[in-house]
Amino acid sequence: MQAHDFFLTLLIILLAARIFAELATRLKTPAVIGELFAGVVLGPSLFGWIEPTEAIRLMAGIGIILLLFEVGLGTDVKRLVRTGGASVLVAFSGFILPLILGFTLAYWVFDLSVMVSLFIGGTLTATSIGITVRVLADLKRQNSKEGQIVLGAAVLDDVMGVVLLALLYEFSTAGGVSVMNVGKVLVFITAFFVLAPVAAKLMSIIIKRFDAASEIPGLIPTTIVSLVLFFAWLAHVIGAPELLGGFAAGLALSRRFFMPLGIALHADEAFADRIESQMKPIVQLFTPIFFVMVGLSLNLREIDWGSAFIWIFSFSLLLVAVAGKLTGPLFLKDKWASRLMIGTAMIPRGEVGLIFAELGRAGGIFNNEIYAGMIIVIALTTLLPPLFMKWYYGRYSQEFK
Secondary structure (H helix, E strand, O other): OOHHHHHHHHHHHHHHHHHHHHHHHHOOOOHHHHHHHHHHHHOOOOOOOOOOOHHHHHHHHHHHHHHHHHHHHOOOHHHHHHHOHHHHHHHHHHHHHHHHHHHHHHHHHOOOOHHHHHHHHHHHOOOOHHHHHHHHHHOOOOOOHHHHHHHHHHHHHHHHHHHHHHHHHHHHHHOOOOHHHHHHHHHHHHHHHHHHHHHHHHHHHHHHHHHHHOOOOOHHHHHHHHHHHHHHHHHHHOOOOHHHHHHHHHHHHOOOOOOHHHHHHHOOHHHHHHHHHHHHHHHHHHHHHHHHHHHHOOOHHHOOOOOHHHHHHHHHHHHHHHHHHHOHHHHOOOOHHHHHHHHHHOOOOHHHHHHHHHHHHHOOOOOHHHHHHHHHHHHHHHHHHHHHHHHHHHHOHHHHO
16 A cells, blocks of 8 residues: 555544544444444445555554553452452353353354354453443443442453453464463463563653653653553563553553552552543544454455344344343342343443454454354444433432432
8 A cells, every 4th residue: 555545544544433433422322333333334345445454454453452551541440349249240240151151152053163152252251341431420320339330340351351362362373272371371461460560660650750851742642652562562472462461551550550550650640640631642543443443344245134144143142142241230139220230231342342353353263244243243232231221220210219
């Protein structure tokens, strides 16, 4: 691709992502759905104006790393401690049940391979904490009892999801499941998460001192992005996906995290706020490229929509995706209305589900038909629960008093 063609392509992607995200938000749906739809419109599924070239894939890769950085940055482990056993039950049941049910359905019912079935089950474990937080905040329920349980569970779900993602990445690159590889990856990940906060602590001291002395603007975003990219490279070196590095960097830099850097940042709220505020525009610039890329990678024209498989496959996985998240909260000692809302709030897969699905596609695990089915499930589980929550809270508000 010539430079001028790349500039035009990038311009179209950014503008389309923004326009469709704005439309989605005005229709009371998550912005990520609009950005995904922008890729479908621009790609081979509809107009075919843009092809997913290596340059666009590279920028989408930066976007996904920064997205996981933002997820890690917003992770509040102390919240998980405060909500205790309820959040742990919701998180583990919402992680294990979709994984087992999804794998069983894919392997035994649809006769798919072990690797494909594992990726399908892994994709169904995801919970989008970003969408969940946004919906609860819109409804002014983030500080309610069920809101606190959901947010605590989503924190643990994120951590387990990233570890599972690293394992699936190892399986895809190694070409199969190996107990030795599982042990190796878990050891590397543990060491990585132990050492990352220490490295980030040292970096934060340097950043803070140079930022106070620097007369040139932009030192904080430059150094933080450098740290994220370094962690991404380091994650690749140890055999994990690069996005694990982004998550670890965000987790280490979170002022709500209880490791050393979190304590340092908590002592200086102004410095913590500057990191978050100056990084946000960069994250918001690159992450839409990733979601558009997901849509560009999907070719709906190649799918036989008259085939019963795509409809049965998608509908079956949708039922599993919903049931897997709703089951755990039923065992909580709380009002039925609260249990239903907790389970519903854990259903949205959003950007986290798309990360799993894209890894499966990029690794050659998902063919176009399986990939399309997963995108349909992710889109529906992202779109419908927020609408249901808004309706239910409005209709049965007395049940939560």
